[in-house]
Amino acid sequence: MSTLDWSQTPERLALAATLLAMCDGSDERLIRALDDAGIPWIGIPEADAGSGGDDGDLAAALRLLAGQARSSSLAETGFIGGWALRQCGHAEPDSHLAPAFDIGTDATAIERDGAWFISGHASNVPGVAHASLVLIPVLISERWQLAAIPIDQAEIVAHANLAGESRAELHFSNAKAAFLLPIASDLGWIDLHARLGLARAIQISGALLAVRDMTVQYARTREQFGKPIAELQAVAHLLAAIAEQALLAEAAVATAINSPTSWNCAIAKSVASRAARSASAAAHQVHGAMGMSLEYPLGSLTTRLWSWAEEGGRPEAWEHWIGQRFMQQDRPNLWESIVNAMEGADR
Amino acid sequence: MSELAALRSEIRAFIHEELAQQRFTAHCDSWLTSFDPDFSARLGERGLIGLMIPIQFGGRGLGVAERLVVSEELLAAGAPVAAHWFAERQFAPSIVRHGTPSQQAEWLPRVTRGKAWIAIGLSEADAGSDLAAIRTRAEQVDGGWAITGAKLWSSGAHTAHAIVVLARTGAQRHEGLTQFIVRLPNAGVQIRPIPLISGEHHFNEVAFDHAFIPDSDVLGPIGNGWTQAMQELAFERAGPERYLSTLPLLQELLSGLGPDAESASELGRCIAEITSFRAINQRVVEHLATGQTSAIDIPMLKSLGTSFEQRTVQIALDLVADSSRTAPPITAAQGLLREAQFQSPGFSIRGGTNEVLRGIISKGLTR
Numbered sequence: 001m002s003t004l005d006w007s008q009t010p011e012r013l014a015l016a017a018t019l020l021a022m023c024d025g026s027d028e029r030l031i032r033a034l035d036d037a038g039i040p041w042i043g044i045p046e047a048d049a050g051s052g053g054d055d056g057d058l059a060a061a062l063r064l065l066a067g068q069a070r071s072s073s074l075a076e077t078g079f080i081g082g083w084a085l086r087q088c089g090h091a092e093p094d095s096h097l098a099p100a101f102d103i104g105t106d107a108t109a110i111e112r113d114g115a116w117f118i119s120g121h122a123s124n125v126p127g128v129a130h131a132s133l134v135l136i137p138v139l140i141s142e143r144w145q146l147a148a149i150p151i152d153q154a155e156i157v158a159h160a161n162l163a164g165e166s167r168a169e170l171h172f173s174n175a176k177a178a179f180l181l182p183i184a185s186d187l188g189w190i191d192l193h194a195r196l197g198l199a200r201a202i203q204i205s206g207a208l209l210a211v212r213d214m215t216v217q218y219a220r221t222r223e224q225f226g227k228p229i230a231e232l233q234a235v236a237h238l239l240a241a242i243a244e245q246a247l248l249a250e251a252a253v254a255t256a257i258n259s260p261t262s263w264n265c266a267i268a269k270s271v272a273s274r275a276a277r278s279a280s281a282a283a284h285q286v287h288g289a290m291g292m293s294l295e296y297p298l299g300s301l302t303t304r305l306w307s308w309a310e311e312g313g314r315p316e317a318w319e320h321w322i323g324q325r326f327m328q329q330d331r332p333n334l335w336e337s338i339v340n341a342m343e344g345a346d347r
Numbered sequence: 348m349s350e351l352a353a354l355r356s357e358i359r360a361f362i363h364e365e366l367a368q369q370r371f372t373a374h375c376d377s378w379l380t381s382f383d384p385d386f387s388a389r390l391g392e393r394g395l396i397g398l399m400i401p402i403q404f405g406g407r408g409l410g411v412a413e414r415l416v417v418s419e420e421l422l423a424a425g426a427p428v429a430a431h432w433f434a435e436r437q438f439a440p441s442i443v444r445h446g447t448p449s450q451q452a453e454w455l456p457r458v459t460r461g462k463a464w465i466a467i468g469l470s471e472a473d474a475g476s477d478l479a480a481i482r483t484r485a486e487q488v489d490g491g492w493a494i495t496g497a498k499l500w501s502s503g504a505h506t507a508h509a510i511v512v513l514a515r516t517g518a519q520r521h522e523g524l525t526q527f528i529v530r531l532p533n534a535g536v537q538i539r540p541i542p543l544i545s546g547e548h549h550f551n552e553v554a555f556d557h558a559f560i561p562d563s564d565v566l567g568p569i570g571n572g573w574t575q576a577m578q579e580l581a582f583e584r585a586g587p588e589r590y591l592s593t594l595p596l597l598q599e600l601l602s603g604l605g606p607d608a609e610s611a612s613e614l615g616r617c618i619a620e621i622t623s624f625r626a627i628n629q630r631v632v633e634h635l636a637t638g639q640t641s642a643i644d645i646p647m648l649k650s651l652g653t654s655f656e657q658r659t660v661q662i663a664l665d666l667v668a669d670s671s672r673t674a675p676p677i678t679a680a681q682g683l684l685r686e687a688q689f690q691s692p693g694f695s696i697r698g699g700t701n702e703v704l705r706g707i708i709s710k711g712l713t714r
């Protein structure tokens with residue numbers, strides 16, 4: 001089965017895969033093993049005590065884990081949080097991070113005696129269970145800054161998404177920030193949000209490949225009316241529809257990885273989210289009642305797909321953002337915008 | 348500037364020039380319906396047809412990525428490319444691959460000049476999706492072959508210099524098929540228009556009554572026709588014409604919208620999807636170049652893309668008031684919507700129906 005090319009170092013991916021197999025069943029052990037191997041700190045140069053490599057490597061590892069429906073802090077600490085810190089010129093491998101980049105986050109900062117104190121709240125924050133620092137964007141004198149707050153400074157209401165992954169509502173009242181850094185001047189809250197969106201889109205694309213393969217396999221072996229259901233045309237067309245959506249999501253994600261502008265992240269998130277919704281529905285249809293059983297592995301993928309589709313910006317919201325940004329141009333030209341954005345120009 | 352970017356500027360400059368001189372207006376589905384021999388000739392003069400054709404035959408000997416740049420720019424602009432489109436897209440690659448030296452010497456330079464207009468003779472009355480059921484047959488006669496039968500839905504046959512006919516030369520379902528270059532006119536060939544639901548004339552019935560074809564016009568080895576036709580179909584299915592047919596309509600719709608338009612979301616979704624189709628397309632053509640024509644990515648792209656094109660017509664129907672208006676004055680958007688709507692049922696039929704494509708995809712998945 002072909003996949004779109006992502007830049008990746010096969011050794012690292014192989015290492016992640018090995019760890020995944022070794023830590024079968026225990027997410028806690030997996031997180032520790034990934035940490036020991038430095039996987040969350042891919043993207044931070046080795047000179048800065050990181051693990052080297054680039055976004056594509058991290059994305060490939062993220063996709064691998066998502067395909068196995070495994071929870072880890074790779075997205076939060078590495079792809080989202082670590083990236084955000086690097087946009088502030090901070091490239092040290094920290095402890096685990098909880099990036100508060102989803103909608104419903106609103107915080108302010110005041111300075112007292114050279115320290116920064118944050119008040120406000122953050123919604124649907126991932127990674128809190130393992131993090132020691134919460135990253136939260138605050139607007140100070142019309143400039144976006146990133147505040148890193150020790151987790152014990154937050155009032156935490158823990159919950160979980162549909163797949164049982166840790167999410168939390170956080171409240172801060174005069175929480176003392178460990179540090180506060182200005183974000184690169186051309187970036188703002190929306191770009192952090194888009195990065196969260198891209199992480200979820202990558203995870204969606206990994207889970208979709210797994211859903212596709214699992215559903216194809218099921219349809220080949222499940223027999224009714226004396227033959228595999230894959231031979232029934234209505235079922236075969238559902239399989240094709242799932243594969244089409246998996247391909248579409250992967251193409252959108254690959255474009256954003258090659259040229260990670262917020263525009264391309266928005267595209268990846270909206271396309272992947274819609275693909276997640278429709279492919280998960282088709283996969284459940286093919287599986288019949290079996291797909292609804294907790295023991296059967298489909299549900300751990302589809303519940304993730306459902307949650308990831310909504311987190312980091314729902315497709316409707318990103319589509320609106322894309323459309324509006326496009327229309328705000330001087331003389332909006334559809335085709336030229338598409339070509340330029342894919343080539344990473346001017347966005 | 349990269350070579351691809353330079354090429355993109357080159358084709359855009361040409362298009363801008365043509366537009367500035369009001370030599371064409373954008374149309375939907377222009378690769379099937381906008382026939383303009385002068386445009387094709389001017390494009391050919393600039394060396395912008397048949398970029399992959401070897402230099403010694405008048406092409407540029409470039410790769411699939413370069414060809415894709417030129418095709419997508421022309422389609423996005425809604426340029427009138429129908430005259431030379433099939434010749435460039437599938438006839439030329441087939442001649443390069445399977446043609447005799449004299450066929451190559453004759454046809455390839457003509458294609459690059461935009462002066463070879465070729466029709467595709469595959470479908471028949473009883474052979475649509477089940478293409479191998481074709482009955483048009485070729486019998487060996489002195490110095491060549493005599494073809495008898497009828498092809499249906501042959502786009503542009505009434506203007507074409509030749510139609511490439513897939514005909515039966517043996518009993519075996521696939522191995523009994525051979526391709527012929529049937530030059531037009533031919534005393535044994537009758538072409539009758541089949542008007543479209545719009546009333547326009549684009550496709551035809553082409554009847555053959557012992558039409559004589561010299562041996563020199565057989566394309567490829569006897570019995571290799573099915574393989575060749577499948578290769579051509581891969582080229583046919585793998586292009587941006589499967590998601591850009593309605594782009595001129597989308598672009599026109601924009602000019603009527605303000606920045607706060609409610610429909611911004613619809614538009615954003617279209618942008619996101621076209622971007623993704625392009626990303627798939629760029630990879631798919633690389634596959635084609637390396638001969639991996641069985642990759643199911645090609646039918647997936649076509650099925651996704653044509654469903655999208657049909658959805659854009661529905662979006663436009665929501666946005667364009669009075670779209671069924673027939674009395675002038677008709678706005679540009681109304682005109683483009685009308686032509687897109689008339690053509691839209693065919694998006695998911697021509698070149699293999701979406702149901703057939705999904706059959707191919709699922710076979711590939713479960714194999």
Ligand SMILES: Cc1cc2nc3c(=O)[nH]c(=O)nc-3n(C[C@H](O)[C@H](O)[C@H](O)COP(=O)(O)OP(=O)(O)OC[C@H]3O[C@@H](n4cnc5c(N)ncnc54)[C@H](O)[C@@H]3O)c2cc1C
Pocket residue numbers: 466467468469470471474475476477499500501502503550692693696697698699700701702703706
């Ligand atoms: C605008 C236009 C231009 C065309 N130009 C050309 C041309 O230039 N040259 C040429 O040779 N042909 C041309 N065609 C013909 C085209 O290739 C055929 O229409 C196409 O292959 C389908 O065949 P059919 O129309 O006979 O439909 P049928 O094969 O009769 O199909 C009818 C319906 O049955 C479904 N169906 C059939 N078989 C299956 C299956 N196995 N599984 C599931 N569903 C199935 C189809 O999906 C469709 O919904 C053109 C068609 C159009 C619309």
